[in-house]
Amino acid sequence: MVTGQDVEGLLRRLAPRALGAVVRRFGNFNTAEDAVQEALLAAAEQWPTQGLPDNPLAWLITVSSRRLTDLLRREQARRRREDTVASWRLPDDWCSPPADRPADADDTLILLLMCCHPALSPASQIALTLRAVGGLTTAEIARAFLVPEQTMSRRISRAKQTINNSGIPFRMPLRSEHPQRLDAVLRVLYLIFNEGYASTSGPNLYRADLSAEAIRLTRLLHHMLPDDGETTGLLALMLLTDARRPARTSPDGTLVPMADQDRTLWNAENITEGVRLISAALPCGTTGPYQLQAAIAAVHDEAPSADATDWPQIMALYEVLMQISDNPMVTLNHAVAVAMVRGPHTGLDLVEQLAADGRIGQDHRLFAVRAHLLEMTGDLAAARHAYHAAAQRTTSQPQQRYLYARAAGHEPGGGLPATSPA
Template identity: 55%
Template sequence: MRSLAPQVVGILSRRFGDFHSAEDAVQEALLAAARHWPAEGVPEEPRAWLVTTASRRLLDLWRSDAARREREARVAAWEVPAYDPVDHDDSLTVLLLCCHPSLTPGSAIALTLRAVGGLTTAEIAQAFLVPEPTMAQRISRAKATIRASGEPFRMPSGADRDARVRSAMHVLYLLYNEGYVSSRGPHVQRVDLSREAIRLCRMLVAEVPEQAEALGLLALMLLLEARGPARSDARGNLVPLAEQDRTRWDAALIREGEDLLARALAAGAVGEYQLQAAITAVHDRAATAADTEWEEILTLYGLLEGVTGNPVVTLNRAVAVAMARGPRAALAVVDEVEDRLGTTHRWLAVRGQLLGMAGQSVAGAELLERAAAVATNEAERRHLVSRAARLRAARP
């Protein structure tokens, strides 16, 4: 049912020229389907059922506004057939509209989950651990922003299409990251979010199969998702990559990710998602942590750093430097980005770990404890506290 959401939003938006109201009406139709279909059975033409129900909801919405009688007549005059003759799928158009460049990433993610993912406002609020009214306001403001832009409901073309696809990839990348490493809450990961990001990215790749970076992004997601079963223990504690039971990794996802990465790299210019996928693939190919080709990873991080200029990439390169050249060389790399990341739990954790590797147990433990104090994910906080305790216990 959720896969039909963007199709129905697209049909109503094209017919009536009002994405804002169409998206609200489709949400109502999805809720009605959730109530009726389990008891009455899925209709023979589920998309036509949703189109009809959402159209009736649009009529109800517009009847409440006397100034919109002309639009009411237009809706009333449209008779929805028993089956849906519209073969065109507007899913990509809806996705690209939700990733409008005037929206903040957070607003774009929320609107994408609702209009394309078919999630309710309550489900999205729960996923991001905010009150439902707060999330409702965020989504409402996002739709108002799109409406104010005056952009028609159509597939962008040329350079505009390419730019919007890049924006959509960025939104899906952020959505996946939030699922893979939850920024807050008690769990290491939010599987519901990461899997939804993968589903939407598959849809994007199906629509733009020639886009190498889209292939690279999907490859990255699958190669990371393959590790999911081994990333936490039975009590929900975080298990670092080096300590994971790699026999629990999903071999099928790794094979699919590798195949997608090969297609992406053969397609043309190499971008940041392809490079991240290539780094992840090197880790996934290693039967044990000791078998990891750290020099290859170090080279790839150097390329990625040159493409992005992102200080987080520099921090990750420092970890590779530590494994390939030793912790003292890595500490110099970490210090390069102290001015930009020095107050974050990630920087504190990496430098604390490197100090521990260099034999400075007390200093390392202190930084890990500082990292734990500012971490917002409970599982990660517990892991940092545990690592700090081990360093203190190892003190000569």
């Protein structure tokens, strides 16, 4: 018998594929998503007790279609067009794919590209795709955008309505349409991966299924656009970052910062592939932010130990990245690199300048970096205060435990050794 946790992971992987299949057949994005959500709830209730169906994806699509038929019937009845509803019914073998489409075809990449249609604003493209493809909740997406949940809910609703009203076809975009969508697609995949690698809330540090799905979709995109440097860079970045995941927690689930990780646990195969990808991409064409981040990740991953990390190179790469990316997290990471090269006081000066940036001034990561740099200066009382402030601002339980433990180590008699931030 499968557990509820097993079912939850399976449903998260299958939900975008089910939604893509239903949208392909019915063409009504908003109602299709409602129907799929109902099917997911039914599966979550039934599968742990009744067991998995022989074909879980087909089960979801079938149940979604029935829900969709009911939803459409009610909607059309109100509009006195019941004859139109009848035309939405499909034969018993409707789950069979068209003759020219393989049975195991995956519509997720098409769904991703459709959600990033230029008819939507960039912010709406990303929000809708995170919801439909990434499976993130509205609250999680709101936190990623640093906006209230109600604001994000309205934005997603408007985006779905725009998709419905535009008549956007469910198909793979033409090559000429790629440039209009690629930036949003890459950012969405990046955000999905980040939420999987470092969950913004909840009891777990990471959600491996979410980061794995982001890597899978990025591989598909890279296969479609093998010569695009930023697509290659993003795939390399994901592989190089995810390679460290096996060492990020101790056996009891405690967060382990990079400086303290057992690097023999890092995924050597992912590191080799990531380094190969970024080494091939960097000399070709314009270098973008994902390539630069991948290069930074490669420097970390290729260092045999934390002490052997080439911090001057990382600092230089961040300085190039800052020239093309107005991202406060880049600036914060640059401050850490500066501290490792020029000393913690110099890094702290940069952190204090960044504290005035409303996008990150109250973010737990800024307080955690401040605490770590204060720790390096020997000001343990101020470090303790900053660690407490960081812990109070994160909704990730593993990060809270780690930060409170760091603070407790600087209580009189604590004596926790200095280390890098998580």
